[in-house]
Amino acid sequence: MPFLIEAWDNPDSQPVRAGTLKPHLEFLAQNAAKLLAAGAKLEDDGKTMLGSFYIVDVETRAEAEAFLAADPFAQAGVFGRSVITRWRKAYLDGQCYLPKS
Template identity: 45%
Template structure:
């Protein structure tokens, strides 16, 4: 099952995001190599700077998706003000064999 992990950064935490980005990218690259990551990227503010994240993963259940979200270095660094995890159904423009 697919899960959308919707994260909103704490105000004034851009430097935390920038400092933690290399380990966050390594983490997502590992999920990608395992076939768990479907897509990901930052939400951007009006100024073009990141202010949150959208990560879509395939997981057996909500508990597994929660564990993936908790293991993200951004979460460990205390970047996020909120994290919402929702089951998600990829209907339009889904790659074959999703």
């Protein structure tokens, strides 16, 4: 069952985020097979970064924790807080995964 990883940026981490963007994107590309979804969290202005989220298709919390720990953003100290939660698919890409009743 997948895990949702939600991370919040540290205050004033934008320069660090910008400086590690390329290795972060390379990390995501290298781990694309594990990613059901990923993206930046933004302020309503659509530009100001707040953090990141990932839905990773791994079997254990330890694997989800290892994924986050290996992210260049995490290694560089961009994230101040993160939460990892087991996630059950109900809908993804417009497709229903709920049991038929």
